[in-house]
Amino acid sequence: MNRPKMVNFKDPETVRDYPMGATCDSDHLTSINAGWRTFRPVIDQEKCIKCMRCFLVCPDGVIDKSGDQLEIDYDFCKGCGVCAHECKPKAINMVKEAING
Amino acid sequence: MARRFVSGNDAVAEGVRLARPHVISAYPITPQTIVVERLSEFVEDGSLQSIYMHVESEHSALAAAMGVSSVGARAFTATSSQGLLYMAENLPYASGARMPIVMMNANRALATPWNIYGDQMDSMFMLNSGWIQVYVEDAQEALDMMIQAYKIAEDPKVLTPFMVNLDGFVLTHTYEVVDIPTQEEVDAFLPPINLSENIMSMEAPKSLCITAGNNYNMEFKIKQNEEMIESISVIEQVDAAFEKQFGRGYNGLLETVDCEDADVILVTTGSITGTARMVQKTLRAEGKKVGLLKLRYLRPFPTKALTEALKNAKVVGVVDKNISFGYEGTIFTNVNSALMQEGASQKVDNFICGLGGRDVTKENIHEMYEKMLVHLETSADVNDANVASKPQDRIHYMNVRCAL
Numbered sequence: 001m002n003r004p005k006m007v008n009f010k011d012p013e014t015v016r017d018y019p020m021g022a023t024c025d026s027d028h029l030t031s032i033n034a035g036w037r038t039f040r041p042v043i044d045q046e047k048c049i050k051c052m053r054c055f056l057v058c059p060d061g062v063i064d065k066s067g068d069q070l071e072i073d074y075d076f077c078k079g080c081g082v083c084a085h086e087c088k089p090k091a092i093n094m095v096k097e098a099i100n101g
Numbered sequence: 102m103a104r105r106f107v108s109g110n111d112a113v114a115e116g117v118r119l120a121r122p123h124v125i126s127a128y129p130i131t132p133q134t135i136v137v138e139r140l141s142e143f144v145e146d147g148s149l150q151s152i153y154m155h156v157e158s159e160h161s162a163l164a165a166a167m168g169v170s171s172v173g174a175r176a177f178t179a180t181s182s183q184g185l186l187y188m189a190e191n192l193p194y195a196s197g198a199r200m201p202i203v204m205m206n207a208n209r210a211l212a213t214p215w216n217i218y219g220d221q222m223d224s225m226f227m228l229n230s231g232w233i234q235v236y237v238e239d240a241q242e243a244l245d246m247m248i249q250a251y252k253i254a255e256d257p258k259v260l261t262p263f264m265v266n267l268d269g270f271v272l273t274h275t276y277e278v279v280d281i282p283t284q285e286e287v288d289a290f291l292p293p294i295n296l297s298e299n300i301m302s303m304e305a306p307k308s309l310c311i312t313a314g315n316n317y318n319m320e321f322k323i324k325q326n327e328e329m330i331e332s333i334s335v336i337e338q339v340d341a342a343f344e345k346q347f348g349r350g351y352n353g354l355l356e357t358v359d360c361e362d363a364d365v366i367l368v369t370t371g372s373i374t375g376t377a378r379m380v381q382k383t384l385r386a387e388g389k390k391v392g393l394l395k396l397r398y399l400r401p402f403p404t405k406a407l408t409e410a411l412k413n414a415k416v417v418g419v420v421d422k423n424i425s426f427g428y429e430g431t432i433f434t435n436v437n438s439a440l441m442q443e444g445a446s447q448k449v450d451n452f453i454c455g456l457g458g459r460d461v462t463k464e465n466i467h468e469m470y471e472k473m474l475v476h477l478e479t480s481a482d483v484n485d486a487n488v489a490s491k492p493q494d495r496i497h498y499m500n501v502r503c504a505l
Contacts, residue, residue, distance in 0.1 A: 009317070012320070015320045015323050015324045015327065016324065016327075018320050018321055018324045019298075019321075020199050020260060020298050020299060021197065021198045021199030021200070021260065021298070021299045022197050022198050022309070022310050022311045022313065022321065023198065023298065023299045023307050023308065023309050023310075023311065024307065024308050024311050025305065025306070025307060025308070026306035026307055026308045031314070031316075
């Protein structure tokens with residue numbers, strides 16, 4: 001998977017060490033953001049024809065095409081289901097996030 | 102230096118021209134319009150080398166100014182009343198991002214009832230926006246503060262947007278003789294903007310106006326508050342440096358007139374101070390121990406200087422050209438809080454006046470002083486426990502055309 005690397009924010013020691021204004025260096029992610037997902041999209045690789053429609057419509061850019069197969073970055077997928085709705089060969093299923101794993 | 106007979110709005114435009122912003126983005130609104138008209142003329146005739154951006158709203162005016170500031174350039178905008186409120190969403194955006202934008206606001210009433218005349222309801226709405234707020238008394242101070250504003254806002258320790266408030270019509274549209282410094286003098290005082298942090302860069306790309314969730318957000322706000330409070334010393338230093346260079350100063354965050362031995366002190370902001378000066382002088386000549394305190398800055402709030410100046414008074418009156426509905430005048434609340442912090446025990450009266458452009462005359466101010474002098478004499482303390490349950494007894498509406 002090819003995405004900007006997580007960069008751990010080094011906790012400032014005092015409030016004064018915080019950035020001056022809401023500015024930071026670009027191109028890094030400081031925290032995983034997927035906590036509100038109820039359903040997760042799961043790609044059926046047998047049915048997937050790699051048409052890239054999901055890649056184009058995903059509002060969060062979490063469809064990764066850097067490998068042989070399309071992959072979903074569940075650290076940032078919000079579970080909106082747009083990919084599953086738009087998938088012509090119906091290769092993406094929305095599966096309820098299991099409470100017990 | 103030139104001396105010219107100009108309006109408050111003209112004086113603002115002259116001050117902005119001398120401060121040389123890179124970009125002016127503004128939308129016209131009464132009673133601010135002349136400021137942006139003059140600036141567009143300066144750009145047209147080449148006497149001001151700025152880009153003048155026509156925007157479709159006040160919201161866009163400040164959004165554009167934020168874009169200007171985010172590449173490290175100097176931005177100016179101006180508005181009033183409904184325009185300021187329409188801009189509101191972007192005010193804390195700019196202050197949180199620590200963008201040293203300067204804005205002129207022509208203080209004007211808020212609808213409804215619809216009204217284009219002066220009061221201070223609009224900027225009071227924005228006290229919590231994270232902007233520095235100064236209220237000027239006359240056209241000279243307006244011009245001078247446009248220059249000081251950039252110097253203060255762009256200080257690396259401050260980096261906070263700055264709102265210069267002029268009373269609508271009473272100040273924006275009245276004419277007076279104003280000293281206009283030369284460009285060389287102003288350039289010597291106000292160097293070109295030089296932002297090192299927080300700006301877009303091809304070499305070191307930045308994310309601006311980032312998200313900070315519940316784990317990190319609060320500390321950003323605390324830092325902003327602490328550094329705004331600390332800007333008090335920068336404001337004082339800049340004013341002192343301005344006085345040294347131009348021969349005019351404003352005594353920092355507030356000015357006192359005969360407060361040292363005064364039993365009774367009236368606290369004013371903005372143009373009303375000019376009228377109050379005359380009344381205070383007359384009463385002093387009659388032997389009455391009255392003083393005047395011109396409160397220039399409401400944010401940061403000069404708690405220490407204010408309580409120090411009021412400490413010998415027995416009765417304090419606070420003039421508010423606004424109401425926080427369901428409570429009292431906003432400056433009254435702020436002054437009371439400062440006095441409370443210092444454990445002071447003055448009687449404090451609130452004079453609410455001038456709403457929607459209602460005149461505040463010498464007679465009205467005389468009446469304020471008379472009421473305070475009565476409180477000085479009477480045993481019926483306005484802050485007495487017996488009347489404390491009726492906070493409205495401390496509020497006096499001035500120049501009302503019918504019975505309450």
